[in-house]
Amino acid sequence: MNFFKVIFFILVSLFIFGxxxxxxxxxxxxxxxxxxxxxxxxxxxxVNSQYPVNDKIKEHKLIGPQDFKPARIKKKKFLxxxxxxxxxxKEFRQGNAVYFEITKTSMGQNGFSPEKIIFNGEEIPFxxxxxxxxxxxxxxxxxxxxxxxFVFRYRINGKAMELKRVLYIGDVKYPVSxxxxxxxxxxxxxxxxxxxxRDLIVRSAKLKKAALETVSEDRLDNVFSHPRxxxxxxxxxxxxxxxxxxxxxGKRMVARKTRVRYHRGLDFKGPVGSPVYSIARGKVVLAEKxxxxxxxxxxxxxxxxxxxxxxxxxxxxxxxxxxxxxxxxGKVGSTGMSTGPHLHLSVLIRGVQVDPLSLICLxxxx
Ligand SMILES: [Zn+2]
Numbered sequence: 089m090n091f092f093k094v095i096f097f098i099l100v101s102l103f104i105f106g107x108x109x110x111x112x113x114x115x116x117x118x119x120x121x122x123x124x125x126x127x128x129x130x131x132x133x134x135v136n137s138q139y140p141v142n143d144k145i146k147e148h149k150l151i152g153p154q155d156f157k158p159a160r161i162k163k164k165k166f167l168x169x170x171x172x173x174x175x176x177x178k179e180f181r182q183g184n185a186v187y188f189e190i191t192k193t194s195m196g197q198n199g200f201s202p203e204k205i206i207f208n209g210e211e212i213p214f215x216x217x218x219x220x221x222x223x224x225x226x227x228x229x230x231x232x233x234x235x236x237x238f239v240f241r242y243r244i245n246g247k248a249m250e251l252k253r254v255l256y257i258g259d260v261k262y263p264v265s266x267x268x269x270x271x272x273x274x275x276x277x278x279x280x281x282x283x284x285x286r287d288l289i290v291r292s293a294k295l296k297k298a299a300l301e302t303v304s305e306d307r308l309d310n311v312f313s314h315p316r317x318x319x320x321x322x323x324x325x326x327x328x329x330x331x332x333x334x335x336x337x338g339k340r341m342v343a344r345k346t347r348v349r350y351h352r353g354l355d356f357k358g359p360v361g362s363p364v365y366s367i368a369r370g371k372v373v374l375a376e377k378x379x380x381x382x383x384x385x386x387x388x389x390x391x392x393x394x395x396x397x398x399x400x401x402x403x404x405x406x407x408x409x410x411x412x413x414x415x416x417x418g419k420v421g422s423t424g425m426s427t428g429p430h431l432h433l434s435v436l437i438r439g440v441q442v443d444p445l446s447l448i449c450l451x452x453x454x
Contacts, residue, residue, distance in 0.1 A: 147310065147451070148310050148312070148453065149311045150311075150313070150449065151313040151314065151365075152314030153314060153316065153319050155318060155319045156319035158448075159446075161177065161178060161449055161451060162177055162178070162179065162180060163175065164180070164255065166240075166253045169193065170192065170195050170244060171190050171192050171220060172193060173188060173190050173238070173253070174188065174189045175187070175238075175255065176188070176189075176450055176451055177446065178443070178449050178450075179258070179446070180227075180256065180257055180258060181233075181257060182227055182228065182231050182233065182259055182260045183260055183326055183441070183442055183443050183446070184227050184442055184443060184446040185224055185225070185227075185435065185437060185442045185443075185446045186225050186450075187223075187224050188205070188212075188214075188225070189222045189453070190205075190214075190220040190221050190222070190240065198245075199244055199245035199246070201242060202216065202220065203241040203242050204240075204241040205221075205238075205239070205240055206237070206241075207238050207239075207255075208231070208236040210438075213306075215305070215306040215391075222452070223306075223391070224391070224393060224447070225437065226436075226441075227257055228440045229260070229441060229442075233257055233258055233259040234256070234257065235256050236255050236256075237253075237255075238253050238254065239251070239252050240252075260326075262325075262326040262328060262350075263328070264327070264328040265328065265329045266330075267330075268346060269329050269330065269331050269332060270332045270427070271427060275331065275333055275334060276335065276336065277333055277334065277344055278335050278336055280379070285379060288378075289379045289380075292378035292379045296381070296384075296386070299374035299386045299388075299394075300394060302373050302392075302394075304391075306389075306391050307369050307371060307389050308369055308370075308390065308452055309368075309452070310452055310454050311368070311412065312367055312368050312448040312450070312452070313365045313366065313367050313413040314367070314448065315356060315364055315366075315431060316356045316362070316364065316420075316431060317358075317362060317363055318357070318358065318362075320356065320358075321354055321356060321357075322355045322357045323432070324354065325351065325352075325443040325444075326350050326351060326441075326443075328349075328350055328351075329348070329349055329350070330346050330348050331346060332346065333345065333346055353433050353435070353441070353444060354432070354443065355430045355431070355433075356420075356430060356431040359429060360421050361420065361421075362419065362420045363419060363420075364385075364400055364416065364418045364419060365415065365416060366387055366411040366412065366413060366417050367395050367413060367448050368387070368447070369389065369410075369411070370388050370389040370390070370410075371408070372388075372405045372406065372408060372409040372411060373387070373388045374386035374407060375407050375417075376403075376407075377403075377423070378398075379424065380425040381398040381424045381425075382422070382425070382426060383399070383401065383402060383403050383418060383421060383423050383424070384396060384399075384403075384424075385397045385405060387417070392436075392437070392439075393435070393437050393438070394435070395433065395434065395436075395447075396433070396436070397418065397432070397433055398431075398434075399421055399422055399423050399426040399429075399430065400418035400419055400420065401422070401429075402421070404416050404419070405417050405418070
């Protein structure tokens with residue numbers, strides 16, 4: 089293998105590992121009542137006129153189509169004389185986002201200062217607000233189930249203290265696809281070795297890497313949005329897939345070693361041209377035509393939490409834009425490595441992929 093072949097192989101592997109999908113397979117679990125034509129169903133309009141966020145709006149707000157039933161959020165509490173740690177999650181299981189709030193009790197109003205939060209050995213960034221602090225952590229889909237340490241270090245009148253509790257993380261039975269997924273021309277390994285794609289492949293990988301390395305302050309507020317105007321999942325999170333792969337010798341197709349990858353996000357059904365909404369407040373750190381991802385937008389929600397949207401027919405935002413939950417980022421399409429119109433949405437929390445729906449249901453407060 090020469091140098092370029094090695095680089096291509098790495099880039100291609102990274103991408104397939106990162107996403108890719110078709111809009112074909114229907115989820116058996118989907119209880120969607122959406123009409124096939126994808127008409128707008130019950131989206132609250134004018135939500136963006138509410139910004140800047142009024143401090144008095146404390147409660148979480150989720151914008152979404154009528155056929156989307158948000159999960160009931162589970163809650164755990166760790167009590168202390170000076171503060172309460174509240175943890176919220178769709179499930180305290182693999183592949184979920186967890187929201188935590190540490191709120192001062194009446195006893196802890198003076199001289200209390202949060203210092204550090206550590207979950208399963210990893211320091212979790214948090215934002216200070218008037219009631220205490222808040223943050224979001226991601227449970228890796230491959231995290232070994234069991235009891236994990238949640239450690240909170242704080243000071244009371246200058247004296248260092250520590251609260252240590254355990255949180256049980258359960259497993260999830262992720263779907264496994266047995267049939268080989270045909271990615272059309274992208275299943276032909278020779279296709280993306282064409283020198284005419286070389287610059288775009290290399291450029292796309294560099295841009296994506298740089299965007300996902302952005303470190304910024306917490307940008308989230310109490311409003312979240314479903315990414316579509318209808319709720320129909322066609323590709324489930326962390327679905328184990330086998331990809332068809334071949335190369336051509338003359339006119340003959342030669343089967344190559346199949347690739348087994350996890351689906352790092354959710355696929356949402358939608359006709360070409362239907363809207364794609366930002367799931368939360370953030371800053372656009374990438375809005376580009378990419379080789380594999382097609383028209384792609386990455387939104388930075390701060391503290392290294394990102395959502396990204398792929399295969400769009402067009403992009404309606406530009407790098408640097410501040411977007412609110414429910415703002416249009418682009419339109420559903422089938423650009424890049426995609427075999428049918430759909431939206432691929434991923435959520436990345438400090439390098440950990442989580443089910444995007446587990447984030448938007450969290451009761452984040454201002
Ligand atoms: Zn996908």
